[in-house]
Each structure stands twice: as C-alpha cells, then as structure tokens.
Amino acid sequence: MTDFLPIRGFDHVELYVGNAKQAAHFYDRVFGFRPVGKLGLETGVRDRASYYMQQGNVRLIFTSALSPDSEINRFCALHGDAAKVIGLEVGDVEATMREVKARGATVIQPAQGFEDKNGVLKTGVVRYAGDCVIKFVERQHYRGTFAPGFEPIQAFGSEAVGLAAIDHIVTNVYLGEMNYWAGWFERILGFTQLTHFTDKEISTEYSALMSKVMENGSGKIKLPINEPAEGRKRSQIEEYLDYHCGPGVQHIAMSTKDICKTVRMLRQRDIDFLRVPDAYYDSLLKRVGNIEEDVDELRDLGILVDRDEDGYLLQIFTQPVQDRPTLFFEVIERHGSRGFGVGNFKALFVSIEEEQRRRGNL
Ligand code: FE2
Numbered sequence: 123m124t125d126f127l128p129i130r131g132f133d134h135v136e137l138y139v140g141n142a143k144q145a146a147h148f149y150d151r152v153f154g155f156r157p158v159g160k161l162g163l164e165t166g167v168r169d170r171a172s173y174y175m176q177q178g179n180v181r182l183i184f185t186s187a188l189s190p191d192s193e194i195n196r197f198c199a200l201h202g203d204a205a206k207v208i209g210l211e212v213g214d215v216e217a218t219m220r221e222v223k224a225r226g227a228t229v230i231q232p233a234q235g236f237e238d239k240n241g242v243l244k245t246g247v248v249r250y251a252g253d254c255v256i257k258f259v260e261r262q263h264y265r266g267t268f269a270p271g272f273e274p275i276q277a278f279g280s281e282a283v284g285l286a287a288i289d290h291i292v293t294n295v296y297l298g299e300m301n302y303w304a305g306w307f308e309r310i311l312g313f314t315q316l317t318h319f320t321d322k323e324i325s326t327e328y329s330a331l332m333s334k335v336m337e338n339g340s341g342k343i344k345l346p347i348n349e350p351a352e353g354r355k356r357s358q359i360e361e362y363l364d365y366h367c368g369p370g371v372q373h374i375a376m377s378t379k380d381i382c383k384t385v386r387m388l389r390q391r392d393i394d395f396l397r398v399p400d401a402y403y404d405s406l407l408k409r410v411g412n413i414e415e416d417v418d419e420l421r422d423l424g425i426l427v428d429r430d431e432d433g434y435l436l437q438i439f440t441q442p443v444q445d446r447p448t449l450f451f452e453v454i455e456r457h458g459s460r461g462f463g464v465g466n467f468k469a470l471f472v473s474i475e476e477e478q479r480r481r482g483n484l
C-alpha cells in the first residue's frame with residue numbers, strides 16, 4: 123500500500139503565550155534553544171510578535187498578540203500558554219490538502235504560498251483536537267528564516283543542552299474521544315495504530331488513563347492520544363482537561379543522544395522534574411536487564427528506564443512549564459525501543475498523584 127500522505131517529519135510547534143519575549147528568554151536560558159528569528163512590529167507585522175527558537179531539529183515558535191481583540195488572546199485567556207500549532211513537513215502542500223479535504227478534514231486555511239525574497243513557503247491548516255490545528259508545511263523552495271515575515275536575530279543564545287528532535291507529541295482528550303481521534307488519524311492522514319494501552323495497564327489506586335499511539339507511514343511521526351479512565355479520584359488527564367479548559371497538547375517529547383548530560387544541564391538551570399520514588403531504582407536492573415548507563419547516575423538525576431522487545435529507553439518528565447498544571451516536556455533517549463515507557467507509567471503516576479495532591483486536585 124502506498125502512503126497517500128508522506129510526511130517528512132515534525133516541522134515545528136507553535137505556542138500561543140501571554141508574553142512571547144519572556145517565553146523566548148526562558149526557552150533560551152533554561153532549555154538552551156537559540157533565538158533565530160523574529161516577527162513583529164519591526165518586521166512590518168502589526169497584530170502579533172513571534173520568536174523562532176531552534177535546537178538540533180526542534181523548532182519552537184512563541185507567539186503573543188499585540189492588541190486586545192485577538193484570537194491569540196482569546197486562546198490564552200481560555201487555555202493559558204499552550205501549544206496551538208503542530209507543524210508537519212510535507213513535500214507537496216497542494217496534494218496534501220487535496221487528500222485530507224477529500225477524506226473529511228476541516229480545512230482552516232487552504233493551501234497557500236507565502237513569498238518573500240527568499241522564496242516561497244507553502245502551508246495548509248486543518249483543525250485538530252480542541253483549539254489545536256495541524257499545519258502542513260512545504261519548505262523546500264524557501265531559503266529564509268523559518269517563514270516569510272521573520273527576520274534573523276543576531277543572538278548567540280545559551281549553550282544547547284543536546285535536544286536533537288521532536289520524538290512524539292501527546293494530546294489529551296475527553297473521555298470517549300480517544301477512539302474518534304485515533305480513527306481521524308487513520309481516515310484523514312493514513313496513520314496506523316502502533317500501540318494501545320488500557321486502564322488495566324495504566325492505573326493506580328486513584329488515576330487511570332487509556333492511550334492509543336498513532337504513527338504515520340514512515341514511522342517518523344508519533345502522536346499518542348490519552349483519555350481519562352474511571353478512577354477513584356480525579357485522574358491527571360482530567361486535571362489537565364479542567365485547567366486547559368478542553369483537549370490539547372499534554373507533552374512534547376524531545377530526543378537527546380546523552381540524556382544524563384541534558385538532564386544535568388537542565389537541573390543546573392533549575393528545571394523541576396517529576397520526582398521518582400527512590401525505591402524505583404532498587405529493582406531497576408532486575409526489571410530492565412543490562413543497560414549502558416550507571417544506575418547511580420540515573421538515580422541521582424531521576425531518569426527512568428524501560429525495556430521492550432526492541433531495546434530500551436531512558437526518559438524523564440518536567441513539571442508543567444506554566445502555572446496551570448497543563449503542558450510539560452519529556453526528554454527521551456532511545457536504545458532500540460520504539461515504545462513510550464509503559465513500564466514506567468505506574469511509578470510515574472504515583473509521583474504525578476503526589477504532585478496533584480500538593481496542588482489540592484486529587
Ligand atoms: Fe511521552
């Protein structure tokens with residue numbers, strides 16, 4: 123079967139935030155993203171300011187409104203600082219939009235070319251869960267900084283922490299909607315279901331969730347979808363949905379080739395990670411077998427390990443990166459494993475629930 127919608131990879135994620143200038147500073151100083159481009163009043167754009175930040179192949183855009191009557195402000199009033207756009211790079215936006223429209227996608231912006239002296243960037247936008255959209259980007263005929271309207275920033279930025287690429291992006295949806303969106307990815311984008319976790323596998327006394335991992339034809343794009351399951355108390359997914367006021371991006375996982383170095387640098391820059399019970403490391407080697415890393419160092423840094431039939435992975439989760447308990451980041455290093463650390467979910471849930479309890483939300 124041919125892939126009717128070949129996707130080259132994640133292009134970018136755009137976040138709508140209250141103060142893009144300060145957000146850009148945080149992602150530079152703390153996460154080591156380099157400020158590369160800017161769009162705003164100085165570049166002739168009147169209604170918004172955007173910062174284009176880059177590390178490895180990870181591109182993040184932070185956008186704020188410049189006037190009160192703005193869809194960006196309405197988005198932030200409802201959701202807080204949050205991911206608005208998941209950008210996917212394709213070779214042919216016209217063909218992509220033709221395919222997804224014929225298959226029933228809700229088109230927000232038809233295929234359109236944006237031109238400046240550096241060439242043409244083509245995009246097309248479809249509606250995704252909640253207020254999120256998926257933007258298809260064709261950039262092989264554009265040589266400029268990110269997109270027309272952006273101008274390069276002359277800044278060195280802080281030392282990078284080794285983030286290399288977006289590994290996966292997870293969306294939380296309401297109870298009963300996971301199957302709809304899994305089917306949507308199959309029908310509209312030709313994705314297949316990689317794995318399915320039920321509440322039997324992912325539950326604690328209080329919290330439970332169900333998850334389906336959707337993957338595109340090349341395996342480059344992995345988009346898990348979570349929904350809450352019935353638990354004794356409010357699950358972490360419900361807490362997200364309450365504070366985000368609807369479905370949205372729960373976490374963005376970024377890969378690194380040296381997770382110990384990345385996490386050590388992030389900790390030095392005061393990033394808070396989910397605390398892992400110390401007992402987790404006592405039984406670690408029995409659970410995952412031999413690994414290259416030193417267990418004492420992993421314990422010291424709070425890095426989790428999981429193994430499946432293909433290999434193992436190392437991962438860690440930040441605390442939410444804004445006051446609302448919504449969006450957070452994951453750092454992941456894969457050694458063969460194509461999974462998502464399901465063996466860690468239980469240990470992690472205990473930790474997440476402890477944080478929820480501290481927030482009075484359990
Ligand atoms: Fe993840």
